[in-house]
Amino acid sequence: MKRQVSSLVDRWEDPTVWSTERVAPHRQFDCWRNFVIDAHLHWSIQPLRCERFPAFIRQGRFEGFRVTHLTAGEGGIVGTRGSYEIAQGSEALYNLIYIAEGAISLAMDGKELMLTPGTFALWDSARPMKFVTGKGLRQITLAVPRRQMQLSLPRADDFVGRKIEATSGLSRLFVNHLLSLDASFGELPLSDAGHVLHASVELLAATLSAKAQDLATPRGRRFALKEIMAHIQSRLDDPDLSTKGVAAACGITERHLHRLFKCADTTAAVWIRRQRLERCRHDLRASGTSHLSITEIAYRWGFGDSSSFSKTFKREFAISPRDYRGTSIQLGDASGPAVLALA
Numbered sequence: 001m002k003r004q005v006s007s008l009v010d011r012w013e014d015p016t017v018w019s020t021e022r023v024a025p026h027r028q029f030d031c032w033r034n035f036v037i038d039a040h041l042h043w044s045i046q047p048l049r050c051e052r053f054p055a056f057i058r059q060g061r062f063e064g065f066r067v068t069h070l071t072a073g074e075g076g077i078v079g080t081r082g083s084y085e086i087a088q089g090s091e092a093l094y095n096l097i098y099i100a101e102g103a104i105s106l107a108m109d110g111k112e113l114m115l116t117p118g119t120f121a122l123w124d125s126a127r128p129m130k131f132v133t134g135k136g137l138r139q140i141t142l143a144v145p146r147r148q149m150q151l152s153l154p155r156a157d158d159f160v161g162r163k164i165e166a167t168s169g170l171s172r173l174f175v176n177h178l179l180s181l182d183a184s185f186g187e188l189p190l191s192d193a194g195h196v197l198h199a200s201v202e203l204l205a206a207t208l209s210a211k212a213q214d215l216a217t218p219r220g221r222r223f224a225l226k227e228i229m230a231h232i233q234s235r236l237d238d239p240d241l242s243t244k245g246v247a248a249a250c251g252i253t254e255r256h257l258h259r260l261f262k263c264a265d266t267t268a269a270v271w272i273r274r275q276r277l278e279r280c281r282h283d284l285r286a287s288g289t290s291h292l293s294i295t296e297i298a299y300r301w302g303f304g305d306s307s308s309f310s311k312t313f314k315r316e317f318a319i320s321p322r323d324y325r326g327t328s329i330q331l332g333d334a335s336g337p338a339v340l341a342l343a
Contacts (some may be wrong), residue, residue, distance in 0.1 A: 003059070008193055009060040012186020018058035018069075025052035032057060032072065036079065039068045040095065040141065041125050042088040044049050045079040056138075060185045064091070065197045066143035067185045072102075075135035082128050092146035093125040094156055096204060098166070098178055103134035108161050111248030115163060120175065121251065122208070124160045140182045144201055153205035163251030164211055174207040224252075225260045229271070239302045243268045276301045277316050284325045294321045 011017045020028040033045045035057040056071040097104075098120040103286055106113045106123065107130040123129055126146075149156045166175040181200060188196055203341045228250050235241050246268065247254040279301045283289040289297065298309035298321075313321045 005318075008062055008188050008190065009186030012058070012060065012184075015056065018056055019055065020053060020055045028053035028055070032070075035059075036070065039066065039070070040143075041081070041091065041093070042078045042085040043081050044085055045077065048074060048077055050074060055229060060118060062188075062193045062197060064093075064145035064148070066093070066141070067182055068141040068143070069182050070137075070139060070141075072137040073134055074136065074283075075102075075137075077130045077131075077133040081130070086126060086128070089125075091125065093143045094146060094149045095123050095125065096120060096142045096144070096178075097123065097143075098140045098175060100138045100140060100179075102137035102139075104137055104139065105132045105134075106161075111244065113161060113163050113248055113251060118167070119163055119165050120171075120177075121163050122156070122160050124157070129161070131280050140178060142178060142181070142200065142204070143206075148198075149205075152201050156205075156208075159208045161248075161251070162211075163249070164208075170203075170207040170210045174203050177203055179307070215231060221260055221263055224250075228257065228260065232272055233275065236272070236279060236301055239299075239304060241272060241302055243272075246272075258279060273312065274316070276303065277313060280313065280321070281324070282315065284321055288334075294325065297321075 019156075020031045023031050029048050032053055036045060037043050039059045047149050054073060056069065058070070059068040061067075084088055097106075097115065099115045099117055101117055103114060103116045106115065106121065108123060108127055115121055124146075125143075143179045146156075147214065153159070164171055171288060177200065181196070228246065231250060232241070232246060243257060244254050247257040250257070252260075257268050261271060264271070266274075280297050280303075281299045283292065283300065284294070292300070294310075295306040298306050303309040303312075310321055313319075313324075317324065319327075
């Protein structure tokens with residue numbers, strides 16, 4: 001007589017079952033890669049040359065839902081899901097990916113999204129995508145059948161590719177629920193699994209809807225803008241910094257980024273340029289950077305060439321960078337650059 005299975009996955013909490021350590025070292029990466037392709041639908045993953053690849057790979061399924069937990073110690077793993085890979089499968093899933101440790105870069109719909117610990121995002125199996133892993137990655141994914149997600153969140157497509165930080169409120173509550181679901185999914189009684197998974201989708205839908213409502217209020221827009229400004233401030237030295245890149249990194253559309261900056265009576269591009277100019281102005285008068293040339297200072301803060309920098313600086317401050325540095329008059333506080341932000 002067959003033993004009746006009362007839970008979803010046998011030995012769910014036994015780490016030895018889900019480790020690549022159970023196969024020969026030279027086969028560990030291939031084992032991991034095959035797991036990713038099976039667990040997250042079809043992907044083209046570039047080979048990685050390594051002597052061994054210890055990793056944790058676990059997945060449970062129930063009626064189209066999937067709960068996946070994987071790790072990857074090595075960084076730089078590249079996976080691509082294009083039209084060929086999409087055509088290999090018939091399932092249509094929304095995938096909620098949460099990063100517990102490490103980082104992963106996702107490229108979709110012409111924008112790049114960097115997910116770090118405590119953040120999550122939604123991706124659609126029907127859309128092309130590329131990922132690049134960082135070192136020490138640990139991620140948990142909840143895959144939801146497309147139809148099921150759209151019943152709870154009809155405009156689910158609007159949330160694809162948006163980075164969400166699980167810092168407080170519903171987003172934190174959802175992540176805590178996701179981690180609990182991952183820990184105990186395999187132990188769920190078959191009779192309860194459907195109820196638990198549908199409740200998970202409802203909580204996810206409420207979380208995403210709440211984020212959209214937050215951005216619709218004046219207070220929510222001001223808070224979002226402050227976070228975006230802080231992101232820009234930390235990347236002013238990047239010559240490739242752009243409004244498109246900022247929007248992607250913050251999980252919003254470029255159009256919405258421009259709407260947020262309208263609250264501060266400026267545009268994102270103008271604000272970025274002004275912040276760079278303020279950093280340059282500070283360095284031109286600071287004793288700690290007196291050994292740097294004007295060109296070096298311009299490059300230091302993301303300007304592409306000294307000629308355009310000089311013209312932009314003079315247009316902004318009515319004095320050339322050379323004359324500004326040479327003058328004995330100290331303009332403003334030399335202790336730090338001015339920061340233009342919301343009150």
